[in-house]
Amino acid sequence: MVEPHITLDTASLSPVEEKLRGPLEEQLTSALQAATDKITHEYADEPVDTVIVRLLEQTRAGLHPDIAAGFEPDQSELRRVAEAIVRTA
Structure with missing residues (x-):
């Protein structure tokens, strides 16, 4: 099971x-964990x-619209989560 965690860059x-x-x-x-669970289940x-x-x-669908609009995750980390979903499916 993939357990992603988001840490914001304080800088x-x-x-x-x-x-x-x-x-x-x-x-x-x-929101990312819920998205990960859903996509893993539907993969x-x-x-x-x-x-x-x-x-x-x-993930954006699970957030308040204002937060979703500003959510720009690290693409390499998002890829890591996606690769884990594909690998464990």
């Missing part, structure tokens, strides 16, 4: 984002690049 956060970092990381991680031999797109779409 790129505004003062407000820094104050909200803990709850924001929890919300992002929860049907898609290529890694397709899984990456689905992960991003599903």
